[in-house]
Every structure is written in structure tokens, then in C-alpha cells.
Amino acid sequence: MAPPARVDDVRRLLADGAQLVEVLPEAEYAELHLKGARNIPLKRLGAETAADLDPGRPVVVYCHDAL
Amino acid sequence: MSPRAACRLETLGFERVFDYVEGKADWIARGLPTEGERAGERRAGHLARRDVATCRLSERVGDVRPHVEASPYGFALVVADGGVLLGRLGRVALEGDPDRCAEEVMEPGPSTVRMDTALDALAERLDRRDLKTAVVSTPDGALVGVVRRKELPPGEQGRRSTASRGNAL
Numbered sequence: 001m002a003p004p005a006r007v008d009d010v011r012r013l014l015a016d017g018a019q020l021v022e023v024l025p026e027a028e029y030a031e032l033h034l035k036g037a038r039n040i041p042l043k044r045l046g047a048e049t050a051a052d053l054d055p056g057r058p059v060v061v062y063c064h065d066a067l
Numbered sequence: 068m069s070p071r072a073a074c075r076l077e078t079l080g081f082e083r084v085f086d087y088v089e090g091k092a093d094w095i096a097r098g099l100p101t102e103g104e105r106a107g108e109r110r111a112g113h114l115a116r117r118d119v120a121t122c123r124l125s126e127r128v129g130d131v132r133p134h135v136e137a138s139p140y141g142f143a144l145v146v147a148d149g150g151v152l153l154g155r156l157g158r159v160a161l162e163g164d165p166d167r168c169a170e171e172v173m174e175p176g177p178s179t180v181r182m183d184t185a186l187d188a189l190a191e192r193l194d195r196r197d198l199k200t201a202v203v204s205t206p207d208g209a210l211v212g213v214v215r216r217k218e219l220p221p222g223e224q225g226r227r228s229t230a231s232r233g234n235a236l
Contacts, residue, residue: 001070001073001074001077002070002073002074002076002077002084002085002086003085003086004085004086004087004088005085005086005087005088006087006089007087007089007093007094007097007099009085009087010085010087010094011099013085018085021072022091023068023069023072024068024091029103030103030104031103031104031105032091032095032101032102032103032104032105032106033091033101033102033103034091034094034099034100034101034102035099035100035101035102036102037102040072042068042071042072042075045072045075045076046075046079047079050076050079050081053076053081055080055081055082057083058083058084058085059076059081059083059084059085060084060085060086060087061069061072061073061076061084061085061086061087062069062086062087062088062090062091062094063068063069063072063090063091064068064090064091064092065089065090065091065092065093
């Protein structure tokens, strides 16, 4: 299970080269997303859509909130 | 949603996956950089003024009063170390016994809004509660500042009169 990251962890991970992925639908991503994030909606997440991610670098995923 | 996405990435062979559980809402509420169609929109955090009088739990009301009088507001906010908002000293408390300490007379747990609150939602909230100010805090509860209703953009300030006219018809 992926470890949870708090905001300070996320900032540190990003500074160290992590990749940021928003898994919300495209419309929500287009409206507002974290700077530098790419969008892979959960419903389309698979080997093909994840192929652009670098497996050698950490990946931070997020959606809207914990609920 | 993000735990499932993180799990899926792990099944695809990604070994260092982290789940930012608090997500976009937390990031925006902290005023951190965003992109997108609504990224430039002003929110509560942008309008929050830092000129409200603050005090500690142990401060005497008589010592706080001059700071309130020198501020644009009729109240003071009680904060802990680290700036976490604990309470509010309203008019009654401030006009009471000057030797009592803030902790004894404060209203605990004042309502706050997050920095990412949209200005239309903020105006609606102030309308609904008939308030002139809103206190803005971080997700961790630290005081950011105060937004005054009269400093909301004109379109948002006009919400009340428009609604009133609508009700009268």
C-alpha cells in the first residue's frame, strides 16, 4: 500500500524530482490542478496511460481530498 | 480515489508511489501554486488582511484593548504558539474586567474559512450569517487574516441586495 504523504512530504518529493499525477476527471484537472501535475483519470489509469511516467522516479498521486 | 490510483500504479510496477491523501483541496487552501482555467481566480486567502489584533491566552483584557482600538475591527483573536487560532475576544469581553485574561473570557473555536474559499461562496456565507468579516485559517488551524465584506469585489458585495429584491417579488 502506498504511504500517505502530507503537504511537506509532497513538496520535498517534488523538489527531488517526483512526478505528480492528478487522477480526477479531465474537466476538473483543466479547471485547476497543482502546478506541474499531469492528468491520468482513475477510470483510464492503466499500462498504456501510465507509460509516460518514469518508473525510476517517485510518483505522487492525488485527487480532491481525503473524502 | 487516490488510494486506488496509487494501488493500481503499484500493480503496474511502480515501486515508489505516494498518496497525497489531503489532495488538491489542501494544496489550494495553503495558497500553493496551481495551474488551470481557474488558477488566477482570487480567493479568500488573497483578500485576507493581517491587521487584526491578536493576543495570547494569558494576556490581560486591559492590555489587549488598545490594540483592538488601533485596528479596523472591534475584536481580537486569541492564538497559540505557532499561530493556531483558539478564540475570539468580542466587544462584551473587551469592555469587561480588564484584569481577566483572554482565556477566561474568549469565545472558543471561532468559525473560519479556508484560503481557497471562492469569493462568491464567501459572500454567500457572510450574507447567510449577517456578518461583516470572515476569519481565514490554514488547514492546520493557523490564523491567516480577516476578510472584510466591504472589500469583496462589487459583484459579490451586491449579492445581498439582489437576493433581497428577489425575495420581495
